[in-house]
Amino acid sequence: QSVLTQPPSVSGAPGQRVTISCTGSSSNIGAGYDVHWYQQLPGTAPKLLIYDNNNRPSGVPDRFSGSKSGTSASLAISGLQAEDETDYYCQSYDSSLSAWVFGGGTKLTVL
Amino acid sequence: EVQLLESGGGLVQPGGSLRLSCAASGFTFSSSAMTWVRQAPGKGLEWVSAISRTGGGTYYADSVKGRFTISRDNSKNTLFLQMKFLRAEDTAMYYCAKRARSTGTDWFDPWGQGTLVTVSS
Numbered sequence: 325q326s327v328l329t330q331p332p333s334v335s336g337a338p339g340q341r342v343t344i345s346c347t348g349s350s351s352n353i354g355a356g357y358d359v360h361w362y363q364q365l366p367g368t369a370p371k372l373l374i375y376d377n378n379n380r381p382s383g384v385p386d387r388f389s390g391s392k393s394g395t396s397a398s399l400a401i402s403g404l405q406a407e408d409e410t411d412y413y414c415q416s417y418d419s420s421l422s423a424w425v426f427g428g429g430t431k432l433t434v435l
Numbered sequence: 436e437v438q439l440l441e442s443g444g445g446l447v448q449p450g451g452s453l454r455l456s457c458a459a460s461g462f463t464f465s466s467s468a469m470t471w472v473r474q475a476p477g478k479g480l481e482w483v484s485a486i487s488r489t490g491g492g493t494y495y496a497d498s499v500k501g502r503f504t505i506s507r508d509n510s511k512n513t514l515f516l517q518m519k520f521l522r523a524e525d526t527a528m529y530y531c532a533k534r535a536r537s538t539g540t541d542w543f544d545p546w547g548q549g550t551l552v553t554v555s556s
Contacts, residue, residue, distance in 0.1 A: 326479065357540045358539040360542040370546055413479065424541065
């Protein structure tokens with residue numbers, strides 16, 4: 325059971341927009357800790373996609389965006405492409421655990 | 436180019452020990468806090484341990500506290516994870532990553548390619 329809760333799967337058609345939620349609590353996201361997002365292609369290491377809730381590293385397309393409100397955060401992917409079909413993880417910090425924490429991951433399927 | 440290269444993984448029996456290494460290049464290693472994250476086969480990411488730039492601060496997940504020790508050699512640009520009393524549930528791909536932060540919570544970037552640890556008799 326992950327501290328941060330993500331839907332196991334989401335799907336969308338090419339060109340559509342999907343969102344992936346990341347729900348935490350008052351000891352992590354709700355406490356003001358930032359949320360970061362990673363993309364993990366099959367058989368490869370995770371890659372930073374969004375940092376500090378809504379910032380994109382250089383090289384990440386602006387189709388990817390992040391937001392945070394209250395005890396939750398979201399990753400939005402617009403203009404879905406076949407290459408977006410993979411796993412996505414959110415990450416933050418939990419003060420009760422004194423630990424960095426991840427969501428359980430969400431598998432995105434492009435229909 | 437920033438690069439992290441893990442090594443030291445392999446097959447070990449339950450109760451055994453293993454030492455992972457992560458060789459860093461392309462950035463000032465001694466100025467960078469580091470971390471280890473693992474991923475069991477077919478499962479999600481789990482933070483394992485972190486260390487400050489000097490090595491004076493070390494942090495562990497409850498699942499490995501007392502069994503794993505993180506350390507670093509800044510003269511050799513290398514991060515280590517000493518693992519003892521290994522259990523089947525420690526079987527995973529182990530990634531090292533550089534910690535980064537602006538004003539708030541650390542994020543991890545970049546990541547190494549990982550080294551696989553299998554605990555089995």
